[in-house]
Amino acid sequence: MTLTEPDLTRICDLLYRQTGILVPGNRRAFVERRVLERLRATGLTTLPAYLARLRADADGEVQHFVNAFTVNETYFNREEHQLHCLTGSLIDAVIAGRALNDPIRIWSMPCATGEEPYSVAIWLLEHWPAVDDWEVEIVGSDIDTRALAAAEAGRYGARALGRLPPALVSRYFTVEDRSSFEEASSQGRTWRILPELRGSVRFSRRNLVDGAGMAQEGRFDIVFCRNVLIYFDDASRKIAAANLFTALRPGGFLCLGHTESMARIPSRFRTRRFPEAIVYQRPEDAHG
Structure with missing residues (x-):
């Protein structure tokens, strides 16, 4: 037909x-x-x-x-400069004046099959010395329920792990036998992220243009929303931007993909140029 x-x-x-x-x-x-x-x-x-x-x-x-x-093209440590920005600039701005018992909330939306939120978790463990002093909540959300099921399972092939140093793969993933990374890759094997790390990320189904559904997640300090707005027209992008603005705490940060910006739509975000990356901030005195 x-x-x-x-x-x-x-x-x-x-x-x-x-x-x-x-x-x-x-x-x-x-x-x-x-x-x-x-x-x-x-x-x-x-x-x-x-x-x-x-x-x-x-x-x-x-x-x-x-x-x-849905398009679920992703891999670990994608757009790594933003991860450098996370621990080089954003976290310090978030915790300034913050009490230790006030959780730091990070949202990966959309998260596809989980590589992005797990990358954030690993990066914090590896690059933020104070990580054990703070309660960090990482949430991964997507509209695709199949992708979310794969994210919760936490199994990945060599292509998804290709940008992680082999030492990190050995530290945070298990493979069925004791093959080296190169041997397992050549055999088409998969690696599973450790249970402790899987348990550190919560996954949920959310839709960027559904403000009520997004609001159910509460507000976040940092949101990664990368490489999805390119599929939206201006009207949808405006709705998504408003929902992302509401999803941030005052002073919170939004990280978009390198080909995306807020330039084409009216926005209440403030553009911040850090040494590692350009991000968007909800002003401290913003309402709504």
């Missing part, structure tokens, strides 16, 4: 309403493949029947539909 242009438009509109993601015209073939995969998975043969199933959503098909279109 081939989808018509009106069919594809209806599907793209539905995806946009659910996620804020705008599908460009040159990705219509990708959309068609994913929809046909869902038709096969559900045993349906026509798009009207599938759309009716989505409207009813009696069996959670809307979530499967959303999962089919």
